[in-house]
Amino acid sequence: MSNSLLLPDKDPMGCAIKEYFQKGKAAKLRVFSSQFDEDEIPVKHLFRSFEQMSALEQKALLLAKGKILDCGAGSGCHSLALQDMGKEVDAIDISPLSVEVMEKRGVKSVSNTDLFSHPAVQAYDTVLMLMNGSGIVGKVENMEKFFTKMKQILKPGGVIYMDSSDLRYLFEDEDGSFQIDLNGNYYGEVDFRMQYKQVKGNAFDWLYIDFQTLSLYASQYGFKAEMVEEGEHYDYLAAITFL
Ligand code: SAH
DSSP states (O other), X not given: OOOSXXXXXXXXXXXXXXXXXXHSOOOOEEEXXXXXXXXXXXXXXXXXXXXXXXXXXHHHHHHOOSEEEEETOTTSHHHHHHHHTTOEEEEEOSOHHHHHHHHHHTOSSEEOOOGXXXXXXXXXXXXXXXXXXXXXXXXXXXXXXHHHHHHHHEEEEEEXXXXXXXXXXXXXXXXXXXXXXXXXXXXXXEEEEEEETTEEXXXXXXXXXXXXXXXXXXXXXXXXXXXXXXXXXXXXXEEEEEO
């Protein structure tokens, strides 16, 4: 969980977003993890239009209503699509460079804020957490802190739309059995570190969570999770309602 704002010299994704915004192209946004091989995020993907979004994301944007918080808004792709639909959205991100780009792209209400220190009280009907939005929770042990914050900022009856993936396929053998250490950490807890050119970010925790586990935590903290739609590869969109 990133519990504070990033400094510009520790903000590789923001750097990549800023460069892509200014030049229409960007270098590799590299992703490292202690659990996986090096990977890369195509920076262009962070600028996807409504038509280029996955069906799950489109669904979340269509369902979002009332006053909306786009949490971890990145380049502002979802906020801009919501504004185009005439919806009212506030975008937040811990990345100062992403916030700068969102302002320039025309996102009307943007702030460089960490979700976990958001001061709003009963302000939102909808919270959007997209592109594996559960990642911002960081680890399952932060679920209590996460839902406590959601109870503060959502209006009663408000809904969180969150997408995630069940990482079980990474541990599945060909015969269908699982190689998951039940005494270890939850299998969807991952660490990442990003790099853009010479700008290296700090390592951070990122949570992938299966729907059943998410539902258990939601009900423990006064929410109800429902499956909205399943994607093509263990991914899904959940609606989590504040009861
Ligand atoms: N939603 C965007 C960006 C996803 S990347 C999209 O779908 O394209 C995740 C974003 O969440 C990053 O921009 C990161 O800076 C931001 N983020 C991570 N932790 C956060 C937190 N605690 N509060 C607010 N934003 C956060």
